[in-house]
Amino acid sequence: LDERDNTFIVETLESVQSADISSLLYEFSSEESKYVLDILDKEVHAEIIRDLDSDTRKAFLKIYTPTEIAGVLNQLNSDDAADILHEVPVKAREEVLALIDADLRLQVVDLLRYEETVAGGLMAKELIKVRQGWTVNQCIEEIRKQAENVDKFYAVYVVDEVDRLIGRVSLKSLVLANAFKSVAEIMEEEEVVSVETYLEDTEVADIMQKYDLESVPVVNVNGQLVGRITIDDVVDVITEQAEEERQIMAGISEDVEEDDSVWRNIRARLPWLIIGILGGLMNAKFMGLFEAELMQVTAIAFFIPLIQATGGNVGIQSASIVVQSLANPSFVVEGLWTRLAKVFLVAMLNGVFLAGIVFGANVLLFTEFELSLTVSIALFSVVLFASFMGTVTPMALNYFGFNPALASGPFITTTNDLLGLTIYFFTVNLLLI
Template sequence: MEEINVQHLPFELTKEFLEEIRQLIIDQAKDEIIAKIEDLFPADITSILYELNGDESKYLVQLLDTKIAAAIISALDTDDRKKFLKNFTSKEISAYINIVDSDDAVDILNEQPVRIREEVIALLKDREQARFIIDLMHYDEDCAGGLMQKELIKINVTQTVTECVEEIRRQAEDVEKVFSVYVVDDDGILLGTVSLKKIILAKRGSKIQDVYEADEIVSVQTYSTGEEVADLMQKYDLEAIPVVNIQGRLLGRITIDDVVDFITESAQEDIQVMAGISEDVEEDDSVWLLVRSRLPWLIGGMVGSFLAAKIIDRFDDTIALLPAISAFIPLIGSTGGNVGIQSSSLIVQSLADKSGLDTTLWKRLQKVFVVALINALIAAIFAFGCSMLIDSGEIMLSITVSLSLFAVVMLASLMGTITPLVLNQLKINPAVASGPFITTTNDILGYGVYFMIVYFLL
């Protein structure tokens, strides 16, 4: 007798569970497999698929109800989904595409070769869905048009709450998540919204006209960037945002779950850029992909270092006379790199945060200058002390190191501030400026300054 116990804990995939499923698939034990997974959420079944091979996954998914299978396929990662769907025919794929949300449908189809894409669209039973998909395919993946879905509930401003409830009923299957109903005029121009809470509390006979909120409307254009969408939804705490065209006609909506994914991916991308990884990779990607994503900046950094080597090599007579000079090369290089990244990441952060007025370049530089000056002074004094300890007595060397460090901190702060601003103007992700690029540039500049000061003072 199993004790009935309300289980609130999320599903966690274990090795044992996976082995059982695998064995059941080998045994083709359909009923037992279904019994084991039918209580799971689609997203949990997705995490099982990640661990199965292509044939096993297909077998498992085909045992499931088409609706659940479609939800599972929507939840898969791009790369895994591509591999997974290779085992399916266009006809099989079209059965799933028929019922997923239109935005997910477009994402899935865009991963497929053109031939499969066309075949699947032609095979779709739901012609409205086909129209939705063709419509959405025009938009760039990362703009509002590419993030939106066509599924939403809209109602004419002249209708009643009762008619609105009927519309919700009619579309209950197609529109899974309803947060509010969009109110439009005869031309389809978005006028406002009514929340479901309001609909529940309104008298059934009331006119939409009298209950909808006309002033509580924030919308975006199809060409708005993903960042703009995310900023607005975050600023106004929205669960969904309507997308309109230039005339204000309602075209679709973007739901918060897609924006959360977008925010997470953007943050991931910035971190990879800062780490000098040039492709979107994960630890469990192939060795070849991992090597390829890391080589460009590895080699790029090395090229920079060889340029630095060229500079240092010119001073080998000086170094031969006073080898202690070379002991401070790491200090100059790494301090320049650290300061540069500190400066640039603050600028990148404030470029991303759009609340408040923009700081003018001039005010920005003034502040950076003061902060850099204080840090440079403290660093220079500290360096003077430490280098006196290491090469006691060599006071001229200590002065040289200290002076160079001062210059390097100032220069690296300036570079770290200007580079992301310039990149941003050029529409390049400014986070690039917090990566190996700024370190390498600052290294070279730093060595140049150091050896110039060495040349003049020593």
């Protein structure tokens, strides 16, 4: 690369898939990468930019002129072009829009209206529309016309005279059908599954998963066909959802990756840590109320970590089981009371078992009988309460429209810590002192 041996670079990369080239480029600086990209085929260049992750792409776009960005966008589908435009600074955006092809501009401007997290923001405008009365041959003519713009498609969509979606013909039936049959004859009989523009991306993903679809048409409020979403975009949605949940569970408040800046790392992590610290200070204040008891029997303090850790673990387990059920929505079998009764039974049995272990270990190893009994009874109660909290919190969060995974995060653990401490000292006061 240092020798700028262009022919060598082009020849080496010619037989390679664009996705492989883009992994390769992560090892270079943006300037070096741009040098390589500029000498490649325009289409490959555009595909590589499309496949970069958002942060890296932003770094790239900074060293591109508006004309160069427009050149890249012209090679892409409308959905990808719109996604990239979202990352271009607002003042450059207008300039780029003025420079791209007129057809693409119309489509992209339309797509920019939608939030990135709804069906409208996921869809591409490129699709193949046919009329009910057409013959198979006319369809193939239409496909030929559109073939340049639409690089992947699995079906053609049938619309009426005002563009309302009425059906779908799979590519397979087009291949197999007689050229003079009409679209109406080979159209699928079942009602075609479609989504509306404002549907949440996660719901689009659920629908495509449920019906095993590789693409789904998008309609507006009037039932008119306005775009289509392909499965590769939905796979990205599912992956991002999993990442988001992982971050919520770990107490990280914005999308952050290892190679993001130090400042961004701190900003994402500090808020939750501060909540934990505030909880810890409240713990300290609360324990201060029992200073007299603690001075009397110091050994009480020894078991605080045990009580709190168990409460935390039980709470997170319970919450995560509820989150799991909520993520599989087909799964509503039992009523609320049956579910709670079962949670209670599991908690009882877990509690009895754990309290037994602790009691045995304490008597055998080090503690006097009365303290052992107190610790075990407190532990049992903590398991019950933490199970209940862990089950009810995500249900409530979900009911009020929040992400239920929050219940496995640090906010709830902090609350559980305080709860455990309260139960423990209450038991101590009742039985020991």
